[in-house]
Amino acid sequence: MHERILAIWSRVETALIGVLVLCALGTFLGGAVLRHVSPRQSIDWADEVALYFIVWATALAGSVLAAEGRHINTEILLGGLSSRARRALGLAVGALTLGFCATMAVYGWQAYEFSAMLDDRSGSSLRTPQSWALFLALPVGMALMVAKMLVLALAGRGITASGKGH
Amino acid sequence: MDAILGLIGMMVLMALGAPIFVALGVAAMVMLALEGRPLMDAAMTSISGINSTTFLAVPFFVMAATFMQRGGIARIIIDAAEAWVGHFRGGLGLVCVLATTLFAAISGSSVVTAMAMGTFLIPAMVARGYGRPFALGTVGASGTLGILIPPSLSMILYGLIAEQSVPRLFLAGVVPGLIQAAILAVVVMILSRKNNYASGERVSGAEFARRNLRALPALFIPVSVFVGIYTGYATVTESAGVAAVSSVLIAVLVYREVGWKDVFGMTAEAMKAASAVTFIVMFALLFAHWITGSGVPTDLVEWATGVGLSPWQFLLALNLIMLVMGMFLDAVAVLLIVTPIVLPLLPALGIDPIHFGIILIVNMEIAFLTPPIGLNLFVLSSIAKAPLSEAIRGVLPFIAAMVVFLILITYVPEVSLWLPNMVFGG
Numbered sequence: 001m002h003e004r005i006l007a008i009w010s011r012v013e014t015a016l017i018g019v020l021v022l023c024a025l026g027t028f029l030g031g032a033v034l035r036h037v038s039p040r041q042s043i044d045w046a047d048e049v050a051l052y053f054i055v056w057a058t059a060l061a062g063s064v065l066a067a068e069g070r071h072i073n074t075e076i077l078l079g080g081l082s083s084r085a086r087r088a089l090g091l092a093v094g095a096l097t098l099g100f101c102a103t104m105a106v107y108g109w110q111a112y113e114f115s116a117m118l119d120d121r122s123g124s125s126l127r128t129p130q131s132w133a134l135f136l137a138l139p140v141g142m143a144l145m146v147a148k149m150l151v152l153a154l155a156g157r158g159i160t161a162s163g164k165g166h
Numbered sequence: 167m168d169a170i171l172g173l174i175g176m177m178v179l180m181a182l183g184a185p186i187f188v189a190l191g192v193a194a195m196v197m198l199a200l201e202g203r204p205l206m207d208a209a210m211t212s213i214s215g216i217n218s219t220t221f222l223a224v225p226f227f228v229m230a231a232t233f234m235q236r237g238g239i240a241r242i243i244i245d246a247a248e249a250w251v252g253h254f255r256g257g258l259g260l261v262c263v264l265a266t267t268l269f270a271a272i273s274g275s276s277v278v279t280a281m282a283m284g285t286f287l288i289p290a291m292v293a294r295g296y297g298r299p300f301a302l303g304t305v306g307a308s309g310t311l312g313i314l315i316p317p318s319l320s321m322i323l324y325g326l327i328a329e330q331s332v333p334r335l336f337l338a339g340v341v342p343g344l345i346q347a348a349i350l351a352v353v354v355m356i357l358s359r360k361n362n363y364a365s366g367e368r369v370s371g372a373e374f375a376r377r378n379l380r381a382l383p384a385l386f387i388p389v390s391v392f393v394g395i396y397t398g399y400a401t402v403t404e405s406a407g408v409a410a411v412s413s414v415l416i417a418v419l420v421y422r423e424v425g426w427k428d429v430f431g432m433t434a435e436a437m438k439a440a441s442a443v444t445f446i447v448m449f450a451l452l453f454a455h456w457i458t459g460s461g462v463p464t465d466l467v468e469w470a471t472g473v474g475l476s477p478w479q480f481l482l483a484l485n486l487i488m489l490v491m492g493m494f495l496d497a498v499a500v501l502l503i504v505t506p507i508v509l510p511l512l513p514a515l516g517i518d519p520i521h522f523g524i525i526l527i528v529n530m531e532i533a534f535l536t537p538p539i540g541l542n543l544f545v546l547s548s549i550a551k552a553p554l555s556e557a558i559r560g561v562l563p564f565i566a567a568m569v570v571f572l573i574l575i576t577y578v579p580e581v582s583l584w585l586p587n588m589v590f591g592g
Contacts, residue, residue, distance in 0.1 A: 019432035022224060025407060028222060047403075054225055054437075055216060061441030066224045071185035072442050072496055074539050078183050093184045096171045100188050103195065107209035114206060138213040 002155035006067050009148070013064045017057045024053035045124040052133045059141025062150040069157070098149050101142045108138035169411045169462045172197040176453070176503075186499050191449035198207035203459065208452055208581070216444060216450030219334060219403050223322050225440040226406035230387065230413040231329070232436040237417025240282035240383045243268050245530050246381035249374045258291045259304045260351055266308035267347045270315035271388035272409075276321075276497070276534050276540070280309025284549045296363055298552055301507040303560025306542040307350055307568065310531035313497075317391055320501060320530055323447060324523045327454060327505045331520075332402045333395050337586040338520050339527065342575055345532075346568070349429020353567045383420045387412050395590065439530040446498060454506030464508035470511055477515045484508065485529065489569075492533025496539065500533055501526055513523050524582040528572045535561045541553035 031046020065071050078086055116131035176193035180186060191212070198208050234240065247265035254260055266283050273279050291301035313320040316336035325332040351359040369377070391409050394400030400408065417424050424432065457463065470480065484504075491500045504526065511521050534542040543557045550557075575581055583592075 009430070014434045014438075015433075017437050018430045021229070021433050021437045022430070024222070025226065028226075028403070029407045029411065032400070032407065035397070047222070050222055051217060053221065054222055057225075057437050058216070058441045058444045061438050062445060064438055065442055065445070068438075070438070070442055071187065072446060072456060072498075073183050073185045074180050074495055074499075093182060093188075096179070096184060096192065097188045100195070102194050103205075104191065104209060104212075107205045110206040111209040111213070112209075122337060123451070134217060135210065135213055138209055146536075 010064050010067050012058050013028035017060050020053045024050040045126040048124050055137045059137040061140045066145050066148050101145045105139045105142035112135040112136045169460045187445040187449045192451040194453045197456050204493050211455045212448045212452040215385050215590050223403045223406035226410040227274045228440040228531040229436040230409040231275050231385050231411035231526055233417045234272050235278050235282040238421040242381050245377045249369045249377040255365045256363040259354035262304045263308050263351045266311050270311040273312050274317045276310050276312040279312030280545050288550045299556045299560035302546045302557040303564050306546050307564030308559045309542050311519035313340050332581045334586045335523050336522050338582045342583055349571050381417050417493045450502030457506050467511050467514045488529040493536045496531035497533040521579040525576050528575050532568050535565050
């Protein structure tokens with residue numbers, strides 16, 4: 001059941017990531033082509049919007065990477081430990097990661113609210129509110145990672161390659 | 167003292183197997199909290215750090231590399247390289263060095279380069295009687311060229327953190343990259359003679375022309391990147407975007423190893439790979455924010471000037487520290503940890519930050535090969551289904567050669583700085 005939830009969840013996130021990256025590439029190159037080919041019609045917001053797409057794709061990718069055990073880590077000490085000690089260490093690292101992501105989600109949300117309160121906007125003609133276009137990506141990404149880690153824990157898995165089987 | 171505790175805490179977390187972004191983030195957040203600095207500000211710093219147009223180049227170059235790797239381009243470049251040097255003694259080893267040099271000018275990543283080349287070359291070398299450790303060593307060491315020969319993802323990250331010109335860094339990597347390729351070719355020739363490896367057959371004139379013509383579309387990509395950047399017609403990010411689109415078109419329409427139906431999945435896959443690095447970058451920037459505010463760099467500058475440390479002594483000590491760090495940490499982590507700490511020291515010691523960037527990259531290359539945490543070693547042993555010990559045995563002679571190369575790069579700054587200074591002015 002948990003594995004099925006994880007699989008569907010990751011598939012939806014992966015599809016969104018693909019769409020966001022292609023949108024980013026299209027927007028960015030479209031803006032660049034206009035700038036070079038027809039400077040009069042050039043737009044000043046293409047780079048900015050492409051960056052928002054990539055920031056949100058990154059935020060979503062965090063939890064997919066967690067489910068696939070692909071967050072980069074090192075295993076200096078793990079190799080020499082017994083399987084029991086590895087398991088205990090894996091649990092501790094998992095709890096630390098969970099706590100850290102939850103903390104970043106909370107402070108990220110505060111950053112979002114602060115930016116919204118200041119009505120912080122981009123410098124382009126779009127005047128995009130930075131609160132939801134940029135800062136919201138951090139708490140959303142971190143909250144998704146927390147939720148994914150909880151389901152992973154229920155499925156008996158960790159979030160790094162070495163953490164598999166924890 | 168607090169700062170040292172923060173650094174040690176971060177290292178301990180990494181050693182215990184915590185994801186690198188967590189180790190960097192926890193250390194920075196705890197230390198900022200202890201110093202009474204606002205943590206909401208820390209959250210803003212981490213996300214704002216990647217809010218830069220230059221940063222867009224990272225996923226675009228990773229996307230280009232992914233299509234290069236899976237789109238049949240590696241095989242075509244190998245065929246072309248074999249037409250040039252395959253008939254010499256130990257020809258496949260030389261093919262590996264030449265093909266990785268060309269592929270490095272497309273991919274920007276060491277692991278992708280080693281993976282793309284290793285998939286084809288290791289089985290071919292073993293089938294032709296080359297020792298497996300030699301095959302693993304040659305591919306592993308040549309693969310490191312991916313981050314030295316531009317475009318290089320590591321140089322983009324260094325440029326972002328150190329606020330240095332990425333086009334200048336790219337040019338600074340050209341001459342060292344070619345010298346490293348020549349050094350690796352010499353090591354291959356010496357080992358081939360020692361092990362009495364066979365020579366390949368010289369291809370006919372018609373076959374030579376066919377293979378090179380077939381490689382031309384693939385070689386168009388690095389040429390377009392360079393022409394775009396250095397004629398001033400395109401920025402680094404625009405060139406990365408063009409490289410991503412061209413690699414898709416060439417892989418689908420010219421070499422036809424992947425179809426349109428694969429494009430979406432491969433694009434998402436590339437973004438995931440880029441995101442694994444982005445997460446580390448976000449929290450490395452937060453770590454750098456703490457380090458800078460903690461006064462560690464200022465203390466280091468005072469200490470270095472107080473003891474009268476000369477630039478050569480400083481670089482020697484730093485190389486030794488980075489070599490040791492590279493044995494135990496991911497190469498990207500070495501770059502992201504060392505840069506903010508060391509950067510303020512460079513002007514005081516008269517060291518050019520572009521030169522230092524290349525020294526850092528060469529240290530990262532060695533880190534990809536040094537056990538126990540040499541990423542290329544794991545990639546190669548996984549591709550060849552060989553024990554890690556064979557990969558380690560294979561890379562040892564190349565590591566020795568690369569340490570000599572590192573000394574050259576460290577103490578002869580002109581090797582790195584000549585080309586960018588000539589193009590952009592000193």
